[in-house]
Amino acid sequence: MTTHPTTRADRRRATEARILACARELFAAKGFDRTTIRAVAASAGVDPALVMQYFGSKRELFTRAVQASPAPAPAADxxxxxxxxxxxxxxxxxxxxxxxxxxxxxxxxxxxxxxxxxxxxxxxxxxxxxxxxxxxxxxxxxxxxxxxxxxxxxxxxxxxxxxxxxxxxxxxxxxxxxxxxxxxxxxxxxxxxxxxxxxxxxxx
Incomplete structure (x- = not known):
């Protein structure tokens, strides 16, 4: 059974994650210059103002969207x-x-x-x-x-x-x-x- 976010903080995290996932897809397909906040918002099903409220700018959204987990340290052998x-x-x-x-x-x-x-x-x-x-x-x-x-x-x-x-x-x-x-x-x-x-x- 699918669980849904219950608290305001949970809902915010879920929305933020959805926006980031949509942003990754659009940045991957179009690059930074041709991806717009409006397009990301439409893909995520939210208002563009909410994207700006969460991330502040397209630059910050891009930075967050492309962050990757650090790779494990390679072995010396x-x-x-x-x-x-x-x-x-x-x-x-x-x-x-x-x-x-x-x-x-x-x-x-x-x-x-x-x-x-x-x-x-x-x-x-x-x-x-x-x-x-x-x-x-x-x-x-x-x-x-x-x-x-x-x-x-x-x-x-x-x-x-x-x-x-x-x-x-x-x-x-x-x-x-x-x-x-x-x-x-x-x-x-x-x-x-x-x-x-x-x-x-x-x-x-």
Whole structure:
């Protein structure tokens, strides 16, 4: 049996969630510039003034609509990290969430969207870089029984890993490149595994 919100706070949260869900769909389909508050309100079945009351502006609505849960911290072990990265890529290739699709569609035309994407990718690169450095430190420490030198390329390798995955995601999900469009996600991740494995390992 379906339960309905009973208190005013419950009803407000339910309405807010419905507005956000409709906004994600519209931002994903049209991008930031061509999505209007009026269209979001109509899709959610509310007055445009209520959308503004809840979110203040289209910019704030967009920011809330595309927020994503933080990814789990990658493991320091090289194979575990690689498996984590390829699993995440496989999920994206299987179909981007509306919020992520909206952000990627808008980032080339909207500076705030580009900044939001950049910040998110910088955080991801930093996390992977720390994991790569920790993995390299563990390997060196076990091999030589002494404190290893820091890996100067950990962040660069992390950036190359992330941008490779972003490129594959954009080509497959947003651009629909003919060579990628109909290829199963597991085939793409299998072919990318050796390249990413080379980046996970410290350069000799």
């Amino acid at each position: 090289g194979k575990a990290l690689l498996d984590h990265l390829l699993t995440g890529l496989g999920v994206k290739l299987g179909g981007l969430p509306d919020g992520a699709r909206a952000m990627l569609r808008s980032m080339l035309t909207d500076p705030a969207a580009a900044s939001h994407v950049r910040e998110g990718l910088d955080e991801q690169i930093a996390g992977i870089g720390r994991a790569l450095a920790a993995g390299a430190a563990g390997d060196e420490g076990h091999s030589h029984g002494q404190a290893p030198d820091p890996d100067p390329d950990a962040d660069l390798r992390a950036a190359l890993i992330v941008t490779t995955m972003v490129g594959a995601t954009l080509g497959h999900q947003l651009l629909g490149l003919s060579a990628l469009r109909d290829v199963p996600a597991d085939r793409i991740t299998a072919l990318l595994r050796p390249a990413l494995e080379a980046l996970v390992r410290p350069a000799g």
